[in-house]
Amino acid sequence: MTAIDTRPTRPDTPATPAVVADLRAGRRARNRRTTVVACVLAVALLGLTAASVLLGGIGRVDPADVLPAVFGLRTGLADYMIFQLRMPRALAALLAGALFGLAGSLYQRLIRNPLATPDIVGISAGAGAGAATALLYAPAAFTLGVPVAAVIGSFVLVAAVQLLSWRNGVDTYRLVLVGIGLSAVCTAYTNYLFTVADQQSIAIAMRWTVGSTNAADWDGVITLALGLGVCLIAALLVGRSLGTLALGDGFAAGLGTRVTSVRVGVLLLGAAAAALATSVVGPIGFVSLIGGPIAVRLVGIDRSTAVAPAVGAVIVIGADVLAQHAPVISPVPTGVLTALLGAPYFVWLILRRRQGAS
Amino acid sequence: MTPTVTPPTPGLELVTHQIEARGISAGYSATPVIENLSVRIEAGRITALVGPNACGKSTLLKSMARLLPLAAGSVLLEGADIHRLPTREVARRLGVLPQSPIAPESITVGDLVWRGRHPHRQFGRRRDAHDDTVIAEALRATGTAELVDRPVDQLSGGQRQRVWIALALAQDTPTLLLDEPTTYLDVAHQIEVMDLLAELNEQTGKTIVLVSHDLNQAALYASTIVALRDGAVVRQGTPEEVLDEATVAEVFGLRCVVVPHPLTGRPQIFPLGRRHHSQEN
Numbered sequence: 001m002t003a004i005d006t007r008p009t010r011p012d013t014p015a016t017p018a019v020v021a022d023l024r025a026g027r028r029a030r031n032r033r034t035t036v037v038a039c040v041l042a043v044a045l046l047g048l049t050a051a052s053v054l055l056g057g058i059g060r061v062d063p064a065d066v067l068p069a070v071f072g073l074r075t076g077l078a079d080y081m082i083f084q085l086r087m088p089r090a091l092a093a094l095l096a097g098a099l100f101g102l103a104g105s106l107y108q109r110l111i112r113n114p115l116a117t118p119d120i121v122g123i124s125a126g127a128g129a130g131a132a133t134a135l136l137y138a139p140a141a142f143t144l145g146v147p148v149a150a151v152i153g154s155f156v157l158v159a160a161v162q163l164l165s166w167r168n169g170v171d172t173y174r175l176v177l178v179g180i181g182l183s184a185v186c187t188a189y190t191n192y193l194f195t196v197a198d199q200q201s202i203a204i205a206m207r208w209t210v211g212s213t214n215a216a217d218w219d220g221v222i223t224l225a226l227g228l229g230v231c232l233i234a235a236l237l238v239g240r241s242l243g244t245l246a247l248g249d250g251f252a253a254g255l256g257t258r259v260t261s262v263r264v265g266v267l268l269l270g271a272a273a274a275a276l277a278t279s280v281v282g283p284i285g286f287v288s289l290i291g292g293p294i295a296v297r298l299v300g301i302d303r304s305t306a307v308a309p310a311v312g313a314v315i316v317i318g319a320d321v322l323a324q325h326a327p328v329i330s331p332v333p334t335g336v337l338t339a340l341l342g343a344p345y346f347v348w349l350i351l352r353r354r355q356g357a358s
Numbered sequence: 359m360t361p362t363v364t365p366p367t368p369g370l371e372l373v374t375h376q377i378e379a380r381g382i383s384a385g386y387s388a389t390p391v392i393e394n395l396s397v398r399i400e401a402g403r404i405t406a407l408v409g410p411n412a413c414g415k416s417t418l419l420k421s422m423a424r425l426l427p428l429a430a431g432s433v434l435l436e437g438a439d440i441h442r443l444p445t446r447e448v449a450r451r452l453g454v455l456p457q458s459p460i461a462p463e464s465i466t467v468g469d470l471v472w473r474g475r476h477p478h479r480q481f482g483r484r485r486d487a488h489d490d491t492v493i494a495e496a497l498r499a500t501g502t503a504e505l506v507d508r509p510v511d512q513l514s515g516g517q518r519q520r521v522w523i524a525l526a527l528a529q530d531t532p533t534l535l536l537d538e539p540t541t542y543l544d545v546a547h548q549i550e551v552m553d554l555l556a557e558l559n560e561q562t563g564k565t566i567v568l569v570s571h572d573l574n575q576a577a578l579y580a581s582t583i584v585a586l587r588d589g590a591v592v593r594q595g596t597p598e599e600v601l602d603e604a605t606v607a608e609v610f611g612l613r614c615v616v617v618p619h620p621l622t623g624r625p626q627i628f629p630l631g632r633r634h635h636s637q638e639n
Binding site: 023251 | 425446481
């Protein structure tokens with residue numbers, strides 16, 4: 001081996017300390033960028049929440065009474081409107097958006113495809129079906145029963161989608177197709193439930209078929225807040241393993257990742273997050289589809305799962321404010337607006353993939 | 359030349375075999391690809407696994423890396439049963455570069471190589487100066503330091519392969535297994551990657567095992583060649599011991615002429631097709 005000419009064929013490479021300095025500078029720049037993004041998102045969330053509470057859409061409050069009521073200086077109607085209608089609605093939109101954003105980012109990174117989000121592969125529809133069943137047949141268990149039923153429905157859907165699309169591994173296209181099919185089945189079932197139910201349920205039916213924040217109350221907000229807390233902690237625990245799993249199962253295992261347990265854990269975690277959000281605001285379409293890629297653009301893939309919840313929250317509460325105030329179309333259910341934004345993006349994603357494949 | 363062998367783990371100086379497979383059977387379905395196979399990989403050397411398609415060389419590599427379950431037998435890594443070691447512990451001792459790995463969309467070189475530190479990370483601990491030094495060293499050794507902020511999907515095939523090797527180096531393991539690291543590369547990039555592996559082996563005493571389709575490259579760079587056929591080891595030894603006309607005929611069913619390399623003296627293979635037989639005589 002000594003006789004081999006080992007003169008370097010590459011240009012001179014910099015010394016290790018210089019590379020270390022480079023790495024650190026790069027990381028500082030990215031930390032700065034992440035801080036800026038976090039601040040902008042926080043300001044947007046505050047602004048939109050304030051807009052939602054102050055402008056409102058439901059319940060007429062004399063504009064002069066709004067601010068005093070927020071600070072607890074008014075009683076009666078203004079107080080009720082602000083604290084029982086507008087605030088839970090705004091907070092439910094914010095928290096549900098965060099859960100949808102988290103669920104989408106987890107699935108997109110796990111399945112390595114921007115199409116594979118809980119709303120596309122039918123998880124949200126399954127959760128909606130579970131929640132609607134509990135709502136109509138076990139109204140006594142309303143507060144806790146609906147979110148639990150939603151989570152169960154979503155787990156059933158995860159299992160069904162995985163089983164039906166499994167053929168020596170999961171092919172993403174089969175997964176999406178099976179998901180869209182099962183999603184239609186679940187939506188049909190939910191619609192059927194409401195047609196055989198009494199007249200009162202029709203208003204509620206709207207929430208479960210297109211997604212709406214109209215009926216959010218404090219119970220829902222508490223469910224969402226607790227759910228988001230637990231899901232964020234769990235996501236923190238699996239976040240690093242998601243980074244290695246993206247390199248393929250073999251590579252991930254070689255890097256010390258327990259591939260099967262991480263995969264099952266993330267599938268269930270994403271489903272639970274989407275299901276909890278769905279149990280309160282219904283299947284608000286496409287939020288988890290849009291949130292993840294925006295987060296990746298903003299801060300890069302490694303930090304995207306931490307930022308995706310904030311992006312999802314901005315999307316839902318922004319859509320909610322628009323749904324209440326946009327000229328001509330308002331008031332509409334929030335889910336209609338997100339679908340209006342998300343559907344073209346979904347089609348674009350599919351077209352772009354097909355071009356890439358041919 | 360014989361590189362100086364540094365014992366990979368203190369207290370295990372007596373172990374001369376970095377990896378040992380004892381009577382292993384493994385495969386993807388009911389019928390095993392390799393059956394009752396035993397092989398010893400020496401510490402501090404470059405070992406090449408060669409053989410025809412479907413001979414079981416990739417299966418052997420994956421079995422040694424614990425990426426495939428064993429139907430029978432055991433694999434010892436530094437003297438310890440690899441299937442009894444915790445996943446993370448294996449990942450700190452042994453790095454694997456699979457064939458054609460996937461890069462996540464739009465990831466940068468720096469972020470990709472950083473993933474190599476995964477087995478060394480502890481929960482709640484941030485990236486520290488040691489991580490930075492190891493990553494910088496991996497980037498420098500592979501000549502990819504200038505690419506650190508570039509997206510991986512914009513790199514050439516040779517650059518990308520060097521980045522993957524940088525990731526494996528960032529894992530900082532005494533043993534490195536590579537499945538056809540030069541496939542899909544043009545000849546200059548192939549030599550570049552092989553030179554890099556030889557340098558790493560010489561400078562750090564890293565044990566390197568690679569699956570290769572190119573007998574001549576294996577002869578030039580490896581100090582040990584393991585020839586496999588039908589899931590069994592046909593012969594193991596130095597290139598001179600393994601690469602003769604009879605063995606190549608037995609393993610690959612190929613007639614050839616073996617000539618010493620004009621500079622290194624290592625055996626080089628010149629295959630003989632049907633049309634060359636008449637000229638040979």
